[in-house]
Amino acid sequence: MAYKHLKQFIDTLEKAGELVRIKTYVDPKLEIAEITDRVSKSPHGGKALLFENTGYDFPVLINSMGSYKRMCLALGVKELDDVAHEIEDLFKMLSKPKEGILDKLSMLPKLGQFASWMPKVVSGKGSCQEVIMTDPDLSKLPVLTCWPKDGGPFITLPVIHTKDPHTGTRNVGMYRMQVFDNKMTGMHWHKHKVSAKHFMEYKKLKKRMPVAVILGGDPVYTYSATAPLPENVDEYMLAGFLRKQKVELVKCISQPELEVPADADFVIEGYVEPDEELIWEGPFGDHTGYYSLADWYPRFHVTAITHRKDAVYPSTIVGIPPQEDAWIGKATERIFLAPIKMTLVPEIIDMEMPVEGVFHNLVIAQIKKDYAGQAQKVMNAMWGAGQMMFNKILAVTDEGANIHDYKQLAQYMFRHLNPATDIYFSQGPMDVLDHSCSKMGFGGKMCIDGTRKYEEEIEGNVEMITTAREINVAEIMQRFGEIKGINDSLLKEDIPCILIAVEKSRPFHIKELNEQLYSLPEMAGVKMVLYVEHTVDVSDLASALWRFCNNLDPRRDNFVVPGNPGKTTAGIGLDGTQKTRLLDNFERDWPNIIVADNATIQKVDEKWASLNIGPFIASPSHKYKQQMYGEEAIVQQ
Known part of the structure; x- marks a missing residue:
């Protein structure tokens, strides 16, 4: 299904009972993010939220794709697997041997469909250019500041357009944009990304790089910008395939080398100067649930901002999952x-x-x-x-x-x-x-x-020992005072894995503790031990696994204990604790987890009843505040 504009998608969400309109004033600085964090962690992702009173001329849409049902609505399908099945059928059709003229002729309708999905540049202006700001000013947009230690306000759903300066091949990606003033943002493209490669080519040519950013329009545009497509495959071809209608593009006003979807809500046009000094961008509360560290990135200079007359500003927050x-x-x-x-x-x-x-x-x-x-x-x-x-x-x-x-x-x-x-x-x-x-x-x-x-x-004559069903938690914790918590619940489910929270105090602490534990007879059937920081609640399995996965470098942080055939199976310890210079010879700064500040939590608590969202939801940040290592977002080691 092709949405004519973002408002049509909003209407569809509302008819499906998937949208809540919030008429009470809510500040885009921290408050919208705190409300969204509570809602997005509700069962099935809560509801999409439309904040209609933000102190700006534009409402803010957030959490619009934050559930399985809303993701399907955004892509116009009943089930996400329907898209995969359609792609698989296309692959099979195209790779099937064509033996006769009738086989080849049968391909024509499908080839016609392919053509109907390809993006097309149309003449004139699009609805995305109904209003042209005489003086482009980013401060007119309700850009969110999501978390208290963020470097500033960030545009979080930008669909960014660049072109290869040699081939003219378009790339559409999504990279956060920190707003520094009314005409400049950072451009946070990583070195592995196609846009960064385009930037390096412009740098070699000593040529200014045009960039165009859209917000809104058909939600398929937003999804396609995140899709892991092969390089040189146009994201708008995928968008056309998903919406079953080609994407119509119009030329930008101040950067005519670039084209953008005619039905977008906002277009931010500008350039990156390859030889200009980089800007210190970040930190930012990221999708890992931790603050990503600040670093040097290119400056994006705004030359024009256009928008629909009825534009809606789309946004998202990222942080501790699920979001x-x-x-x-x-x-x-x-x-x-x-x-x-x-x-x-x-x-x-x-x-x-x-x-x-x-x-x-x-x-x-x-x-x-x-x-x-x-x-x-x-x-x-x-x-x-x-x-x-x-x-x-x-x-x-x-x-x-x-x-x-x-x-x-x-x-x-x-x-x-x-x-x-x-x-x-x-x-x-x-x-x-x-x-x-x-x-x-x-x-x-x-x-x-x-x-x-x-x-x-199978190496050698290895006898697989029956897995452990229980261990003496109290005795182990009494013997090893650095152990602050053990979750052995998986053993009772015939899963030979335990989680241990450890307060480290010396170099090689986890390695030595792992060897000592595996010397105990009752550990004979435990195949894996996952170690986390002593502040982590190991009884909360999902939260502990999230912390563990983030903090582990598998090649560096594994400790294998070989087994003895017929006596004990092998085991492995994996160190998912925080790493420091003192204890781990770790030279990088270590970020902290993302939580809302107390003042924002209190404001939202007091405002909740007037939001008409439903029963009160306490801040998810309460759960994690006690697990923080300090008040600062970055642990200085």
Whole structure:
């Protein structure tokens, strides 16, 4: 389904009972984010919120794709898997041998459909240019400041357009934009991104780089900008395919080299000067649930701002999961399963990216296993595929497990796992937002092979010992005073894994503690120990796993304890604690988790009844404040 404009999508949400209009004044500085954080963590993602009284001329739409149902509405489908099935059918049709003239003629209607999805530049102005600001001024837009330690207000749903200066190939991406004054923002494109490559080419040419940013329009534009498409594939072709109607583009007013969707709500036009001094951008409360560290990025200078007469400002917040971006990620997981299967990993059956893994950190792949070493083949293929190169932990299983039932999945994988031989470590490019890497953008990876094993994959005459069902928690904690909490609940579910909260006090502390624990007879059947900081509540499994995945560099932070055949199975300890210079020789600053400040929480508490959102929801930040290491956003070591 193609939406004519963002307001049509808003009307659709409202008719579906998925939207709440908020008429009470709410400040875009911190208050909107705090309200949204409470709602987005409600069951099924709560509702989309339209803030109609912000002190600006434009209402703010947020959490509009923050549930499975709303994500489907945004893409115009009943189920996200419907898109994957359609893509798979297209691949099969195009790759099918065409033996006769009738076979070839039967392709014509489908080829006609392809043509109808391709973006088209139209003459004249679009509705996105109904109003042209005589003096472009970013302060006229209700740009949110989301979190108390953010470097400033950030545009969080910008769809950014650039072109290769040599080929003219368009790229559409999404990179946060910190607003510094009424005509300048930062341009936070990472070195792995296509826009950054375009920037480097302009730099070589010593040529000013035109950039155009849209906000709003059909929500498919926003989704397509986040999609992990191959380089040189136009994101608006994907948008046309999803909406079943081509995207009509118009030339920008002050940057005519670029074209933008005619039906967008806002267009911010400008340029980046390649030789200009970079600007210190950030920190920013990011999708990892931690503040991403400040760094140097290019300056974006605004030359024009245009908008629809009835423009709505779309925004989102990211932070401790789950948030709206989890559902955008779920769409990518389902939609891009088919291309991965058809072009890269033909044995793949299904894929899952748990919310606790915040996209790249944890990916589960299910394969049809036919030979020894197949999990490692899949590992290498996936780590070499586009944005999957940023994956930190890859768990591979076979058709014997249900990857959407985490309990059953864990039971199956651990049953077939020898920690000494079935866990593989590597290193490579990582998301620059991953703070656990010793070097920014480069760190360790881990693949857990939880498939059933062929004879060739079993080393020696290994007797698989029955997994532990219980350990003496009180006795262990009394013996090791640094242990502040143990969650052994998984043992009772036939999952030989425990979580331990540790207060570190010396170098190599986790390594030594892991060896001491595995020397205990009762640990014989425990295959994996996950260590987290002493401030973490290990009884809250989801929260502890989120902290663990963020703070682990698998290659650096693993401690394997070989087993003795017939006596004990092998075990592995994984260190998901905070790293410091003093205790871990870790040279980078370590960010803190994201929480709202007390003043904002109190303001929203007092305002809640007037919002007409529903029953009172306490701030999720209360849960995490006691887990912070200090009041500052960055731990200075």
